[in-house]
Amino acid sequence: MRKVEVVKYSPEWKRKFEEEAGKLRRLFEEELVAIHHIGSTSVEGLAAKPIIDMMPVVRDIERVDAYMERMEALGYRGLGEYGIPKRRYFRKGEEERTVHVHVFEEGNPDVIRHLAFRDYLRTFPDVRDDYGALKLQLAAQHPEDMEGYIQGKHNWIIETERLATQWYKENHGV
Template sequence: MRKVEVVKYNPEWNQKFEEEASKLSRLFEEELVAIHHIGSTSVEGLAAKPIIDMMPVVRDIERVDDYTERMETLGYRGLGEYGIPKRRYFRKGEEERTVHVHVFEEGNPDVIRHLAFRDYLRAYPEVRDAYGELKLQLAAQHPDDMEGYIQGKHDWVIETERLATKWYKENQDA
């Protein structure tokens, strides 16, 4: 069972993202549209599990399956859709995870959902701080129960994603 570890923000997370993004850019080549740093490690000042979340956006999600073996040579384990249709999910590190890669096709609504949540937390420090406090509290309550930790923040995340997506779309149109 994995321990739930939430730590204060570490500015080195951006450098780790850049290093890994460079490798993935070379791997996916012309299939790649963009690579985004998402999740809590992408929000300055936010407490987070020390795992870098990355979101490559590709032209054709089906073609990503052709890259699984090459991802494995970089230390990733491919887990297919892993519960989210039209996604390809890879993680680096089994006992001590360091990177999660969520690959989506250009135009998938999950791309907007992830970017909106990240940008909303960046734009509203009070929301970011409330989320950080919730995560620290849940990690203390569920130190050996990742599912309990995830379930504890579920409703907060869903509501914030809803608000963030609305805000993001309004600001995209402006």
């Protein structure tokens, strides 16, 4: 069972993202449309598990499978769709995870969902702070139960994603 660790925001997370993003830009080259820092470590001031979440957006998701060996050479383990259709998921570190990579094809609605959630938390500090408090509370309640921690956040995230996506679409002409 993995320990649930939620820590205060660290400016170091942005540097770690940039470092890893550079490696993925060189790896995916022409296949890459964009690469985004997502998840809690991308929101300044938000408590988070110290794992960098990255979202490369590619031209063709099916072609990502050809990059498996090169991703492994960078220390990533490929887990296929891992519960989300049309995604390719990779993680770095087994015992101590450091990076999660969620690859989506350009135009996939999950791209907007992730960007909307991130930008909503960046724009509304009260919502960010509520989420941070919830995460710290759940980590204290479930220090050895990652599934309990994740389930405790589930309803809050679903509702906030709904609001964030609506807000994002209204403000970005999507």
